[in-house]
Amino acid sequence: MxxxxxxxxxxxxxxxxxxxxxxxxxxxxxxxxxxxxxxxxxxxxxxxCISPAKFHECFINWMRDCHSSDDKDVIAIDGKTLRHSYDKSRRRGAIHVISAFSTMHSLVIGQIRTDEKSNEITAIQNFLTCWILKEKSSQLMRWVARKILQRRYKTGR
Structure with a gap:
């Protein structure tokens, strides 16, 4: 429910x-x-009472069962900082997440939290290992993600 x-x-x-x-x-x-x-x-x-890690695992498995990626689908992977998630009074930094979005199904098929914005490459690699992807597409996605992030940090955007 x-x-x-x-x-x-x-x-x-x-x-x-x-x-x-x-x-x-x-x-x-x-x-x-x-x-x-x-x-x-x-x-x-x-x-x-629900373990966040177990819930995440179940959700990913559910999305994997519901979502069959084919050659026409594009999975957009992006990191974002959640607005208003910084808590100055408790000295907690803003929350950063990596999301995978199926453009064909208009659905977020997975999301993980990262400790810092600078950890996006590692987080994306960990995120991709959660999904059973074709070997070539997995390697391509990792390579593209790495290049995008390198360019973003070099230009400061």
Missing amino acids: TIFAVISGAESWEDIEDFGETHLDFLKQYGDFENGIPVHDTIARVVS
Whole structure:
């Protein structure tokens, strides 16, 4: 339910609860909601018990099963710094992520967090190893990513 809600635009635990109430008949196809939709506090507690690493692994596997890359699809890989993620009061730096976007399906098929913007090359290489790609396309993507990042850092853009 939570994944469906977030994909549909839910941004808070209350939004997820509202999504569940609105789409209860649909959700009953996929789970037991005999007692109705859990309240937002329960949803938050359950989600907080899920290991982020295991969730990431399951999500990547799910996207891999749903997404079959063919020669016509272009996977765009890009690093971004999330706006407003810097927390000065807690001395936490901004969050940097690497995303893979399927242009054919208009879908982010994977995303990983990096510690610093300067770690993009290593992060992209690690990201690509998560995916089972054809050997040639994997090597080409690594080479292209490396060249783009080298040019970006040389020019400062």
